[in-house]
Amino acid sequence: MTDTTTTLVTATGEHAGKTAITLALARLAADRGRSVGYMKPKGTRLRSNVGKTLDQDPMLARDVLGLDAEMHQMEPIVYSPTFIEGAIRGTEDVAALHDRVREEFTALAADRDHMFLEGGGDWTTGGVVDLTDGDVAELLDARVVLVAGYETPADLDEVLAAAEAFGDRLAGVVFNKVSETAFDSLDQDGIPFLESQGITVFGAVPREKELAGVTVGELADELGAELLTDAPTDAFVERFLVGAMSGDEALRHFRRARDAAVITGGDRADVQTAALDASGVKCLVLTGGHRPSGAVLGKAAEAGKPVLAVNTDTVTAIDRAEAVVSGGRTRDARTVDRMTELLAAHVDVDALV
Template sequence: MHTNTLLVASIQESTGKTAVTLALGRLAQERGLDVGYMKPKGTRLQSNVGKTLDEDPMLARELLDLDCEMHQMEPIVYSPTFVDGAIRGQEDPEELGALIEEYFEQLAANCGLMLVEGGGSWTTGGIVDLTDVDIASRLDADVLLVADYENPGDLDDVVAAAEAFGDRLVGVLFNGVNDAAFDDLEQQGVPFLEGRGIPVLGVVPRERDLAGVTVEDLAAELGADVAVDGDSGAYVERFLVGAMGGDAALRYFRRTKNAAVITGGDRAEIITAALEAPGVNAIILTGGHRPSPAVLGKAEQKGVPVLLVTGDTLSVVDRAETVVNTGRARDEETITRMSELLYDHADVDALLGPEESGADAADAAEDSADPEDTGDSDSPTDADEA
């Protein structure tokens, strides 16, 4: 069987790369393709029964209904321990590359399309000669580059990555683009890139449901003690640290939306200011201090959740931002919505091949089952040409 391989890389972490990859897998399955998945470098790590695993391959195995082992899907656990060892010369880049190729061949054996998810960013893996550029070369993969966009300066990184991937680059997909930047990108950025010979395959608008986490999910991930329930279904996309006086804090908080304020539980003036700002959807209190009943009563009245979290403010900010940045591709509902967005806003045919009509698909199936067919078994079908 001829296998097409598409590596989905990203400019930086938290561009929605996993959601895009799995959504493409779903769309390919709907077109009748047998789909495989691999993430050679496991970078989104969690501790799981003493082993460090990346959650993305686990989600792929579940949502794409794949019959394969985790060690095949994720040959390298790109953990801090691994990085330290690699820098000390304890890892052999050639052996690691050969291992990736070996497992790739096993996973691709019966697939029409292999989806390979890149590392956190396309440069991840450079210390062992396994950037996404290196992996695309080893696996003979086409490349889709996922990027975000806020201003024209973001195109610097896109151009640099496109040049690094060279002829393997199928195109760029901009994901999660804000309304404020959308027209500028379509009218200025896209023509500029295409004038440089860099195809743009889609501009996907930002959707709130894919851009943050609910207060309820945030509380669960942080292991927070919920002092005030409030609107636990509200979304949090960003965090503000309350470290100034009350009046300055209020002016600061009022300039944002869908935010959570993180401050010490003993900073009553900051908490009060946060409760006055309409864009603050939650307050996270650190340091083990519980505010006065009067302050909690005001939060209850305003319907703003208050979470109590152990640890100092900076460590809680790091933990909370990790939750938001990695919380977008965690369930089937997210992948279904991303599939719809790609169908509406991206050139899916350029990535997966044109959709076949029912008659064409039936003819293709009949041809492939014909024992008298003497054609080259490695020749691509219509669905393989992308």
Template sequence: MNTVLVTSTDHGIGKTAISVALARTAQQAGHDVGYMKPKGTRLLSAVGKTRDEDPMLARELLDLDAEMHEMEPIVYSPTFVQEAVRGREDPDELRERVVENFEGLAEGTDLMVLEGSDDLATGGIVDLTDVDVAEAVDARVVLVSGYEDAGTADDVLAAAETIGDRLAGVLFNGVRDSELDELTDAVMPFLEGQGVPVLGAVPRVQELAGVTVDELARNLGADVLTSDATMDAHVERFTVGAMSGNAALEQFRRTRDAVMITGGDRSEIQTAALEASGIRALVLTGGFRPASAVLGRAEEEGVPVLLVQSDTRTTIDRVEDVLGSGRTRDRATVERMQELLTESIDLENALSVDL
């Protein structure tokens, strides 16, 4: 029986879709496959009620009978963290819980796929980082990374050093066409030369990138103030307008496929955002309607303006959560990721099973 743990260098780069897609690919090749997410970090409340959709999606798509508490034995909530730093959580007991649940789920399988955290440091306060989990269950580790520029190699090298000999390889996901040559011709060979195995690079495809403005508006419960704007535009990141108009414009011009968040009374920031081609939508906070001139300009540019009642800090958290969730939690997304993985990476080396 082989075990693979999928971890990542950051949140929102496709770890869930990749984890389930890898498991499903092996299952469709005739292998008995199990799934586990040792630490649940997608929470409904600080007291630890989980809303983690990842194990539920895996259970549905892989047709598993396991219970949620078995697939996700630790709910890594703020309350859990507070109790842990006060010495009220026993690292040995937690490790034993993870191993016992793993062994129960792994019985009779050819392959176990474990979904790790968004950060290799998560779990460190109870000696249960992704590397600790991999050692406890004897798993090889697939590291998922995005790619911005050659500087990404710094993060990958640091993560690879932390993982050590258990690293099966690095999988770059969501790579833009404009960055693919640099990655494959320079960065990947460099990493291989440093002893870091690379499994391949998955290209960015629009249907898996970010969320649409319409989806964002619905998740935020926002009022849409523009009528002719493009609600099917995709946004992958956010920027906050909290400076002067000139400084904001300079910042906005450096971003792409972004939603800009600012107070509804900050007309100069809103105007600057509408001059930047990479800003796909404005989210205005505090329930303040913008000036009519701003709305008129937004209509001309086809940029949606969304209005929420919450304050800017709360809105940032909510937008971050929506974008971090991405478009990973449905069958169509996982099936598309399967296709991309089959075309782009060394699957047999990643999973250590015949396909």
């Protein structure tokens, strides 16, 4: 290896905020006068672009950190469903993959003080080719920062399992997206418990609506939806609900929701009406290419709630919406700016970088 300090940012689950945290840490290290580099050994956040499958995270890293590395260096393995199928059939040479990751890393790290590696998926992703984040940390001699969520004490099970797997390579844990209601439990019980187990906790970043959700407008863009109303589309959506029950049952279900989009068939006027009556529902997503009745559109206009229409079936719409909403706000430089501020305010950055 090199004299470069290497930090691998991994997570207990997907959509934990790894990208924003990895790039914010790199920026904070750069602010301290260090030359930094970035690598995501396994590309998992895939979107086809001009016939090539690309992960958006390295592209954002190149932009935000001002790097000139090539995509194939920053992301040597495209961890796609096709790649995984080939790997389990034995068509991938595991030793050659490890060599490729090591060689690209060595080239990227050659003139850098600090390399930041982003894990793919969660910490177990990559096992079929012996490239879990633990394997990558061993291969590239990296110390590991684990990003975790916290809603209840039961969430510490995942942290302990990951900590045991990483062993001495684990530098510590950063909790992210912690809600106000969970903060006291984490601060008073969770963190002291982990520290009693010999696990360092660098800090806890509070949940930020602007980072946790997507706007209705962003959701519409990502789904390729037609807007059927001219209501404002700047409300935030953090979850989605499926309207597959009767109107009365739907209304009870929707009334408990907060910052939600309701996905239902375009022909389900009873469910649409119930959704529009619930204050926590921010928009309707109607599937199947059906247009709702004039009465429903009138009610939506009165309530100031956007109605989105997609031509896909409900199951496809659910899958796509889940990917958009759980992925959080469309990742861009502003997200990294805000995360940089949050880490500086809530986390022991000096210990991290």
